[in-house]
Amino acid sequence: MVYKLHKAMIFVFVCVVTLGHTQYSDAFDKPTVGGKYSKTFEASRNGPRAFLPEGEWELAYSDITSNNLVTRIGHFILFQSEGGKIKNIISIVQSVEWASGGYVASRMCGRTNMHLNITELNIVGGEQSCYYVNHFTPTFYTTRNQKNKKGFDVQKYFEKNGISMPHHYIYSGYRFAEEDSFIDVKYYRNPVIDGFDNYPRSEWGSSPWHSSSMVNDAIKKEYIQKYIEWTKENYEIARNNFKRKSYALDHIIRYPFKPNAEKSTEFTVSEKNKEQKKAMELTSEYLAVDLETLDIENLKSLDLCVINKFRKSEMLESEIEKRGLRCSNILRINNN
Numbered sequence: 001m002v003y004k005l006h007k008a009m010i011f012v013f014v015c016v017v018t019l020g021h022t023q024y025s026d027a028f029d030k031p032t033v034g035g036k037y038s039k040t041f042e043a044s045r046n047g048p049r050a051f052l053p054e055g056e057w058e059l060a061y062s063d064i065t066s067n068n069l070v071t072r073i074g075h076f077i078l079f080q081s082e083g084g085k086i087k088n089i090i091s092i093v094q095s096v097e098w099a100s101g102g103y104v105a106s107r108m109c110g111r112t113n114m115h116l117n118i119t120e121l122n123i124v125g126g127e128q129s130c131y132y133v134n135h136f137t138p139t140f141y142t143t144r145n146q147k148n149k150k151g152f153d154v155q156k157y158f159e160k161n162g163i164s165m166p167h168h169y170i171y172s173g174y175r176f177a178e179e180d181s182f183i184d185v186k187y188y189r190n191p192v193i194d195g196f197d198n199y200p201r202s203e204w205g206s207s208p209w210h211s212s213s214m215v216n217d218a219i220k221k222e223y224i225q226k227y228i229e230w231t232k233e234n235y236e237i238a239r240n241n242f243k244r245k246s247y248a249l250d251h252i253i254r255y256p257f258k259p260n261a262e263k264s265t266e267f268t269v270s271e272k273n274k275e276q277k278k279a280m281e282l283t284s285e286y287l288a289v290d291l292e293t294l295d296i297e298n299l300k301s302l303d304l305c306v307i308n309k310f311r312k313s314e315m316l317e318s319e320i321e322k323r324g325l326r327c328s329n330i331l332r333i334n335n336n
Contacts, residue, residue, distance in 0.1 A: 030043075030062055030063075030064055030074075031043055031059055031062045031076060032059070032062065033059055033060065033061065033062050033157070034058065034059060035058070035059045036056050036057065036058055036059075037052060037056070037057045037058075037059065037078060038052060038055065038056050038057065039051070039052055039252075040052055040241060041057070041076065041078060041090070041092060043074045043076060043092070043094060043096050044074075044096040044097065046098070046244075047074075047094060047095060047096050047097070047098075047181060048094045048095065048176070048181055048182070048183035048241075048242045048244070049241040049242065049244055050090070050092050050094075050183060050185045050238070050241060050242075051234070051237055051238060051241045051253055052078070052090065052253070053088065053187070053253040053254060053255055054252055054253060054254050054255075055080055056080070057078040057079065057080055057090065058078065058079055058080070059076065059077070059078050060077045060078065060079050060154050060157045060158065061075065061076060061077035061150060061153055061154045061157065062074075062075070062076055063075045063076075063149075063150065064096065071095065071097060071099040072095075072096045072097050073093065073094070073095060073096065074092070074093070074094050074095075074096040075092075075093055075150060076091075076092040076093075076094075077089065077090070077091055077092075077150075077154050078090045078092070079158075079163075081161075081163045082193055084162055084163060084164060085163065085164050085166070085190065085192060085193065086158065086163055086164065086165050086166060086190050087189075087190055087193050088187070088188065088189055088190070088255070089169070089187075089188040089190075090185065090186065090187055090188070091184075091185070091186040091188065092183065092184070092185045092186075093183070093184045093185075094181075094182065094183040094184070094185075095180075095181045095182050095183070098180040098181060099180060099181075100179055100180055101125060101179065102123075102124070102125030102126055102177065102178070102179045102180075103124075103125070103128070103177045103182045104124055104125075105122045105123070105124050105128065106122055106128055106130065106175045106177070106184070108130065108132060108173060108175055108184070109122040109128060109129075109130035109132075109175055110122055110130070111132065111134075114132050114133060114134040115132075115133040115134060115135070115211060115224050115227075115228060116131075116132055116133040116172075116228045116231065116232075117130065117131075117132040117133075118130060118131055118132070118232075118235075125179070126177075126178075126179065127177065127178055128175055128176060128177035128182070129175070129176055129177075129239065130174075130175050131172065131173065131174045131175075131231055131232070131235050131238070132172065132173050132231075133170070133171070133172045133173075133224065133227055133228050133231050134170075134171060134172075134173070135168060135169065135170055135171070135204070135207055135209035135210065136168070136169045136170075136171055136188065136204075137167065137168055137169075137201060137202060137203070137204055137207055138151075138165060138166075138167075138169065139151060140155065140165075141155055166190045166191070166192050166198050167198055167199060167200060167201045167202075168191065168198075168199060168201075168202075168207055168208070168209050169188040169189060169190060169191075170188070170189045170191055170209060170223075170224065170227055171186050171187055171188040171189065172186070172187050172227060172228075172230065172231035173185065173186040173187070174186075174235065174238040174239070174242075176238070176239055176242040176243075181242075183242050185238065189227065189255070189257075191209070191223065193257075194223070194257045196220075196223075206326075208220075209224075212326070213326055215324035216323050216324045216325070223257070226256040226257065227256070229256065230255065230256045234253060237253065294307075296315055296316065296319050297319065299319075301323065301325055304316060304319060304320060304323075304325070304327075305320065305325060305327035308320060308327065309327070
């Protein structure tokens with residue numbers, strides 16, 4: 001029987017199973033929700049440790065479950081907020097006691113549909129080491145049950161404290177495992193804090209942060225690249241903290257942002273209602289114009305997509321393809 005973490009608001013499925021039978025006791029007091037942390041997070045005296053980027057972090061969720069061999073697994077969520085909005089979130093899933101035999105291979109290591117995935121090792125029952133960058137659309141819950149307990153509780157904690165959650169996150173993750181311990185830690189960033197729009201909710205594949213949606217958006221590409229570089233730079237620090245090396249505590253981790261998000265082109269049509277109205281008024285004028293007279297190359301993306309919706313032509317389709325536009329996304333965002 002495989003131990004499976006159920007999908008929660010800000011998490012991806014992670015399988016965690018010890019393959020051996022010997023367990024070792026370890027001093028452990030479950031961290032208390034509302035507690036404040038800085039620099040590192042240590043759930044148990046001798047267990048894995050995770051680095052915390054600069055500033056103070058508040059614990060929003062703390063729970064202990066057990067896998068198929070009754071090894072205790074810790075689940076923790078820390079966050080930072082700014083102006084009543086989530087700024088950063090850290091999700092940690094880790095062993096809180098030693099157990100021989102190792103763990104199953106990570107489902108995150110080796111994935112190919114991310115902005116970045118570097119996997120060094122992913123050995124069943126042995127050493128595992130990988131890091132990655134991805135985007136995420138959280139689920140919002142109205143009821144609480146065993147399947148969404150974590151996501152629901154975190155959501156309610158934020159609501160109680162007057163903190164709003166974005167529709168999309170960018171995150172980097174690290175997975176490390178040895179025979180007696182493991183850790184999965186993910187660092188989520190709210191792009192709204194850095195000047196991007198809180199784009200409407202979408203499926204993962206049609207997210208404005210999906211690589212296919214950013215083909216012609218240099219600003220989003222720059223933003224993701226900064227996060228990729230940040231993830232690579234902190235890989236050794238993350239691994240050294242997992243191994244509890246003392247010199248890993250000497251680093252102050254800072255986020256690499258902010259780029260000039262105001263120049264992001266492909267999805268900015270929804271930034272302000274006034275701009276939406278003006279764009280649609282301009283578009284209505286084009287609907288009565290002879291297509292042969294249009295300066296298609298200089299049309300705004302929204303105008304191009306709307307005109308093509310009502311007056312499809314090879315010229316318009318060719319320009320849309322040349323720009324790499326996803327008109328369905330642009331039109332959906334403009335209508336919200």
